[in-house]
Amino acid sequence: MMRFEWTVSLRFLREGGMQTVLIVAGSTVGIAVIVFISSFLGDLQRDLVRRTLGVQPGIIVRPAEEVARPQRGDAGAAAIEQVQARAQRLRSVDQWQPLVAELEAMPGIRAVSPVAAGPGLVTRGDVNKSVTITGIVPARYVAVTRLDEKIVAGDLQLNPGDAVIGTELARDLGVALGDKVRLSTPTSAGDAYQVRAIYDLGQRNLNRAYAYVTLPTAQALLNLPGGVSSVELAIEDLFGAEDLAARLQARMPHEVESWMKANSQLRTALNNQTVMTLLVRFFLALVVAIGVSSVLIVSVVQKTREIGILRAMGATRGRILRVFLLQGVLIGAAGAVLGSACGYLLTSTMSEILRADDGAPLFVAHFNLALYLYTVLGATVLGLVAAVMPARRAAALDPAQAIRL
Amino acid sequence: MSAAIIELAGIRKTYNAGTPVAIEVLHGIDLALRASEFACLIGPSGSGKSTLLNLIGLLEWPSAGSYRLRGRPIEQADDDERTRARLETLGFVFQFHHLLPAFSALENVMMPGLMLHGVHTAEQRASAAGLLTSVGLGAVLHKRPPELSGGMQQRVAIARALALAPALVLADEPTGNLDTHSADDVFELMRRINQTRGTAFLIVTHDPRLAARCDRVIELRDGTIVSDAPHEGQGVKPPLSADDGRSSVGMPAGSP
Numbered sequence: 001m002m003r004f005e006w007t008v009s010l011r012f013l014r015e016g017g018m019q020t021v022l023i024v025a026g027s028t029v030g031i032a033v034i035v036f037i038s039s040f041l042g043d044l045q046r047d048l049v050r051r052t053l054g055v056q057p058g059i060i061v062r063p064a065e066e067v068a069r070p071q072r073g074d075a076g077a078a079a080i081e082q083v084q085a086r087a088q089r090l091r092s093v094d095q096w097q098p099l100v101a102e103l104e105a106m107p108g109i110r111a112v113s114p115v116a117a118g119p120g121l122v123t124r125g126d127v128n129k130s131v132t133i134t135g136i137v138p139a140r141y142v143a144v145t146r147l148d149e150k151i152v153a154g155d156l157q158l159n160p161g162d163a164v165i166g167t168e169l170a171r172d173l174g175v176a177l178g179d180k181v182r183l184s185t186p187t188s189a190g191d192a193y194q195v196r197a198i199y200d201l202g203q204r205n206l207n208r209a210y211a212y213v214t215l216p217t218a219q220a221l222l223n224l225p226g227g228v229s230s231v232e233l234a235i236e237d238l239f240g241a242e243d244l245a246a247r248l249q250a251r252m253p254h255e256v257e258s259w260m261k262a263n264s265q266l267r268t269a270l271n272n273q274t275v276m277t278l279l280v281r282f283f284l285a286l287v288v289a290i291g292v293s294s295v296l297i298v299s300v301v302q303k304t305r306e307i308g309i310l311r312a313m314g315a316t317r318g319r320i321l322r323v324f325l326l327q328g329v330l331i332g333a334a335g336a337v338l339g340s341a342c343g344y345l346l347t348s349t350m351s352e353i354l355r356a357d358d359g360a361p362l363f364v365a366h367f368n369l370a371l372y373l374y375t376v377l378g379a380t381v382l383g384l385v386a387a388v389m390p391a392r393r394a395a396a397l398d399p400a401q402a403i404r405l
Numbered sequence: 406m407s408a409a410i411i412e413l414a415g416i417r418k419t420y421n422a423g424t425p426v427a428i429e430v431l432h433g434i435d436l437a438l439r440a441s442e443f444a445c446l447i448g449p450s451g452s453g454k455s456t457l458l459n460l461i462g463l464l465e466w467p468s469a470g471s472y473r474l475r476g477r478p479i480e481q482a483d484d485d486e487r488t489r490a491r492l493e494t495l496g497f498v499f500q501f502h503h504l505l506p507a508f509s510a511l512e513n514v515m516m517p518g519l520m521l522h523g524v525h526t527a528e529q530r531a532s533a534a535g536l537l538t539s540v541g542l543g544a545v546l547h548k549r550p551p552e553l554s555g556g557m558q559q560r561v562a563i564a565r566a567l568a569l570a571p572a573l574v575l576a577d578e579p580t581g582n583l584d585t586h587s588a589d590d591v592f593e594l595m596r597r598i599n600q601t602r603g604t605a606f607l608i609v610t611h612d613p614r615l616a617a618r619c620d621r622v623i624e625l626r627d628g629t630i631v632s633d634a635p636h637e638g639q640g641v642k643p644p645l646s647a648d649d650g651r652s653s654v655g656m657p658a659g660s661p
Contacts, residue, residue: 003519004519004520308503309505312464313492313520314491314493317484
């Protein structure tokens with residue numbers, strides 16, 4: 001139905017000629033930029049977080065901090081005055097094996113990796129470098145951190161006598177693949193390990209920070225027999241980490257921390273970026289809506305006589321209203337479809353052009369179907385809303401007066 | 406005597422009612438038009454002809470008085486009902502053609518059908534083409550109004566007014582914007598339609614030559630009908646008083 005409204009709307013738009021072309025072009029540009037900003041922002045933030053976090057997981061589960069409890073006498077009696085905070089020992093996550101199984105089964109968690117990490121020294125000759133000795137189950141660990149993608153030499157088929165270090169550390173120590181280094185800790189004199197692989201996380205300090213060994217090796221070195229210092233989680237929704245962490249925290253005695261809390265500055269920066277771009281997108285949408293409104297208002301004035309004729313012939317106010325609402329919808333939808341296409345092109349082009357300092361793309365363009373569907377829907381509704389005022393004007397025209405013009 | 410299409414009684418029209426600049430332009434019009442009548446409405450500028458025509462055409466609303474359209478009182482009708490009545494019962498022809506320039510001649514004539522039925526059918530198309538052919542425009546069906554001469558545009562307007570076979574066509578100076586030759590053509594076309602199809606016409610005109618060729622001449626002066634007669638100069642009636650009742654003198658269709 002609405003055949004009358006369709007016929008007249010389409011013809012009015014066609015008759016609008018350059019006016020229609022310009023407003024559709026304007027809407028297209030506005031919507032293309034909105035699409036570009038949205039998808040650019042999403043992709044850029046995801047990649048920025050991945051890049052900054054390095055091997056940090058989305059969520060980490062650690063043993064709860066040990067709290068020094070003040071001794072009290074009778075109920076209500078004052079506590080002994082000064083309570084010194086306790087030094088936090090390296091402890092194992094209680095019951096980590098069932099915990100890993102439980103976490104693995106939870107929705108929203110992509111991978112679970114138990115890790116035994118603690119302070120240690122890498123020694124070669126008379127050079128000592130302090131590192132975090134990190135014991136991993138390689139298959140699990142790469143699922144959380146994608147360390148396998150950061151390996152520049154060797155591979156992650158770790159044997160008990162193997163270690164993996166970063167490029168900067170390897171340079172500092174003057175070692176290459178296959179060379180031996182000594183790993184030691186305050187509690188263990190250590191042993192010699194063969195460099196099995198060298199990684200590059202894209203940041204110098206991170207490339208000096210970790211020495212990876214197998215989990216049993218780290219347990220022995222760190223005096224954590226059978227234990228793990230943390231359980232690291234890869235999560236589906238990177239930006240939902242805080243919520244998931246809060247939910248996990250509620251159901252376990254351990255400390256649960258999301259990347260957002262651990263990197264609150266990054267998170268604040270990202271939030272501000274999101275708010276700013278939200279504002280920019282909002283005002284762009286407003287400009288598009290005002291553009292559509294003003295063109296339709298001009299069109300109502302131009303078409304006053306035709307509207308009068310149609311009313312005199314027998315078109316009801318409702319039909320005239322719908323003729324102009326439909327024009328708004330059509331302009332919005334046309335702008336949305338063209339704008340989405342242009343926005344996608346712009347995003348993929350910028351993804352080719354913009355590079356991080358290491359030469360890799362600053363962000364990888366993803367085709368986000370939901371974004372495009374929402375854009376088309378949103379722009380169509382926007383066109384409809386923008387057309388309300390002009391359409392009401394058109395419908396309110398007095399046919400007798402309109403015809404006299 | 407055929408049935409009345411419209412019956413006006415005591416119609417008054419006041420603009421800006423309730424304000425200091427209120428002005429009454431129609432002072433109690435009694436008028437009936439019957440099926441197949443071919444009447445014209447004459448009078449000087451500002452006498453209220455267009456207002457009366459717009460009132461009859463349901464484009465404007467009387468301030469007082471009663472209006473029956475095909476026997477049905479229409480005072481209580483809302484805008485949608487009036488619009489519907491306009492679509493089904495009345496056709497309009499205006500001085501400045503008032504076609505839709507964005508649509509071809511054929512599409513203009515099909516527009517009322519599209520409004521009434523909400524669809525385009527082959528039948529409607531054939532009927533619209535037939536109407537245009539009958540007004541001598543079979544060769545320019547797909548031309549847009551701006552591509553047609555004034556006389557041709559007015560023929561399209563007439564064909565469009567006839568599209569849904571209305572009982573009455575209201576024509577506001579349909580020949581006012583045409584040269585004498587085209588004006589005669591258009592007038593003859595309306596006359597012929599009146600005779601062959603039985604459609605009633607109420608034509609507002611300034612042209613005494615054309616008025617003389619109508620079956621009935623209604624003269625309006627200062628918002629009052631001052632004469633209403635079968636022919637100009639033939640049995641001029643005195644101005645109507647308020648209690649005079651109906652003023653129409655029905656003439657059989659097609660009388661000389």
